[in-house]
Amino acid sequence: xxxxxxxxxxxxxxxxxxxxxxxxxxxxxxxxxxxxxxxxxxxxxxxxxxxxxxxxxxxxxxxxxxxxxxxxxxxxxxxxxxxxxxxxxxxxxxx
Amino acid sequence: xxxxxxxxxxxxxxxxxxxxxxxxxxxxxxxxxxxxxxxxxxxxxxxxxxxxxxxxxxxxxxxxxxxxxxxxxxxxxxxxxxxxxxxxxxxxxxxxxxxxxxxxxxxxxxxxxxxxxxxxxxxxxxxxxxxxxxxxxxxxxxxxxxxxxxxxxxxxxxxxxxxxxxxxxxxxx
Numbered sequence: 001x002x003x004x005x006x007x008x009x010x011x012x013x014x015x016x017x018x019x020x021x022x023x024x025x026x027x028x029x030x031x032x033x034x035x036x037x038x039x040x041x042x043x044x045x046x047x048x049x050x051x052x053x054x055x056x057x058x059x060x061x062x063x064x065x066x067x068x069x070x071x072x073x074x075x076x077x078x079x080x081x082x083x084x085x086x087x088x089x090x091x092x093x094x095x
Numbered sequence: 096x097x098x099x100x101x102x103x104x105x106x107x108x109x110x111x112x113x114x115x116x117x118x119x120x121x122x123x124x125x126x127x128x129x130x131x132x133x134x135x136x137x138x139x140x141x142x143x144x145x146x147x148x149x150x151x152x153x154x155x156x157x158x159x160x161x162x163x164x165x166x167x168x169x170x171x172x173x174x175x176x177x178x179x180x181x182x183x184x185x186x187x188x189x190x191x192x193x194x195x196x197x198x199x200x201x202x203x204x205x206x207x208x209x210x211x212x213x214x215x216x217x218x219x220x221x222x223x224x225x226x227x228x229x230x231x232x233x234x235x236x237x238x239x240x241x242x243x244x245x246x247x248x249x250x251x252x253x254x255x256x257x258x259x260x261x262x263x264x265x266x267x268x
Contacts, residue, residue: 008150012164012201016156016213036206039150055153055189071191072157074221 001025001032001087004045006052006060010038013073017051020079027080030087049086051079066090100215103176104242107132110179111238118152118187118195119144122163125179125200134175135202142169143200152189159194159230160220161187164201171202174209176216180229180238197229 003021007013014036021034037045039052039059052060054069066086070079108128115121126140142165147154155161165171177200184194199216203209219225219242228241 007153008146009164009166011166011203011206012162012213013153013156015206015210016162016217019210019214019217053153053156054191055151055155057190074157074160074217076221 001030001049001090002045002047003032003034003049003051003083004042004047005034005036006039006042006050006056007036008038008056010036010041013053014038016073017053017070017079020073020076021051021083023076024080024083028084048090049083051083051086066093100176100212100219101243103174103212104178104239106235106239108134108175108177109235109238109242111232111235112182113179114182115179115185115198118147118161118185121161121179121181121185121195121198122147122200125163125177125198128177128179129175129200129202132175132177134171134173136170136172139165139170139202142166147187152187152193155187155189155192155195157220158192159184160192160197160199160226161195162199162201162216164203167202167204171204173202174204174212175202176200176212178229178238178242180232197226 005014005017018034018036025032050063050065050067054071057069060067066089068082068086072078113124115124122143123140129135130137143163146165154163179198181196184196186193187195232238232241
């Protein structure tokens, strides 16, 4: 499982998302790699699930993989819920 | 080991209840603290503003909380973080999380070095009580207490803040 955490520059917000998603994976016993990128570099990457700030909705329209859009990067409950939903969606697609 | 947040957020890098007319001014006020602390070059402030123009308001990472930043090569001298609370909230243009009244300006030198600070920051900002305390703080001293917890012995040095109270409503306690 490869998960991309995205923000405009790949530095601040995406790094906070990456840390939070890693916590979710560890707590749920899911094996996976979380990478933080800026939204431009991400286009050329192969990933299974995308996690990003909800403000990046437009940039991620038409994404080919499940996307978790997070309103509050510091809300662990919201992140867990949305990331797990996206992972389930990915698994349902037979990924 | 020193807590990164305790090291970064001190009397020089926080201000309570500052005046800012709009999001640009809010970023500038938070950025000014980093410039005065010789942590970033003045051009870093423009770079943070340009980031919002270019990529949108995703820097509003939680309801009412913005974390503006730019790239290391935009003028970061050393890793740094500042925090201002706004007397009047301003809109950043975020669909869900506006208006903003807590602004943290953040400068990184590379991806790895600031991870621990971001973890600490996520923990602080994920703590509703701590955030309520940050918002409620009327003075810089109250703000430092809210950031670092109320236990006096956990406070870092440099608490003897000078009379930097330039906020018009600096009424004290």
